[in-house]
Amino acid sequence: MSTEIELAQRALSGGAGVRSHSLRMAWQTHGYEVDLVGANSERLVLATVKSFFGSRGVVADHVMGVSGYTSWYALLNQFDIRDGVVTEACARFGYAPEQTEMRLYVGKVAGGTNEARIRAWASTQEIGGGPIQVIGATEVVSKVREVARSKQYRDHPVLATLKVLDAAGALN
Numbered sequence: 001m002s003t004e005i006e007l008a009q010r011a012l013s014g015g016a017g018v019r020s021h022s023l024r025m026a027w028q029t030h031g032y033e034v035d036l037v038g039a040n041s042e043r044l045v046l047a048t049v050k051s052f053f054g055s056r057g058v059v060a061d062h063v064m065g066v067s068g069y070t071s072w073y074a075l076l077n078q079f080d081i082r083d084g085v086v087t088e089a090c091a092r093f094g095y096a097p098e099q100t101e102m103r104l105y106v107g108k109v110a111g112g113t114n115e116a117r118i119r120a121w122a123s124t125q126e127i128g129g130g131p132i133q134v135i136g137a138t139e140v141v142s143k144v145r146e147v148a149r150s151k152q153y154r155d156h157p158v159l160a161t162l163k164v165l166d167a168a169g170a171l172n
Contacts, residue, residue, distance in 0.1 A: 032075055032085055036105070037093075043129070044095040046085065048075050051107030059110045060117035076104060076125070076132060086128050100128030107137045145171075 036047040050058050050072070062068045065077030074081045086100050104122065109115040115136070122132035147154075148162035165171050 032081055034075070034085065034089065036103075037089070039093060039095070042099065044089060044093055044100045045103060046089055046100065046128075047103040047105055048073070049105040049107075053107050055108070057108040057110035058106050058114065058118065060114040060121070063104070063118050064121045073104075076102070076122075076127075082127050090128075098129040101130060101133060102127040103133045103135055105135050105140065109136070 034046045035049040036045070038045040038047070052058050059068060060066075062070055063073045063076060065073065070077060075085060076082060082102065086097055086102070089095075090097055090100060104118075106115075106118070109118065119134050122134045125132045144158065145162060148159045148166070162171070
C-alpha cells in the first residue's frame with residue numbers, strides 16, 4: 001500500500017465536513033484534514049502524519065486523547081470525528097467503510113514507553129476495516145529504500161535522490 005500512497009501526496013482537507021458538539025452543546029461543522037490518501041482497487045488508506053523531529057516527539061497521552069494536545073490527534077481519538085471522516089472519504093472515493101484503513105505516520109516518538117503505548121492503544125481502535133496502523137520513520141525509510149532498489153523506473157524525486165545517494169556510496 002505504500003507505493004500507492006507515494007503518488008497521493010495531496011491532503012484531503014476540508015473533505016470531511018464532520019459535525020461535532022461544541023462546548024456550548026451546539027453543533028459545529030469542521031473540515032478535518034487527512035494528510036495522505038492512498039488507494040488501490042481493494043483498499044482506501046487515510047493517514048495522518050506527525051513528524052515532530054524538532055521536538056520531544058509524539059506523546060502517547062496526546063494521541064490517545066487522555067491529556068495535553070489531544071486535538072492534534074482528533075482524527076484518531078475522537079470517535080465522531082474519525083467515523084465522520086471515514087464516512088465522507090468513502091462517499092467521496094467510492095469505497096465501503098470496511099475497505100478503509102487509518103494510519104498514523106510518526107517521525108519521532110517521545111521517549112520511555114510512549115511508542116509501546118501508542119502501538120498498543122492503536123491496535124484496539126477499530127476504524128473502518130481494522131485497527132489504526134502506526135508506522136514509524138524507520139519503517140518508512142526501509143520501504144522507500146526497498147522501492148528505490150527496484151529496477152523499474154519511477155519518475156519520483158525521492159526515489160531518484162535515493163538512487164543517486166546509493167550510487168555515490170552515501171547510504172552505507
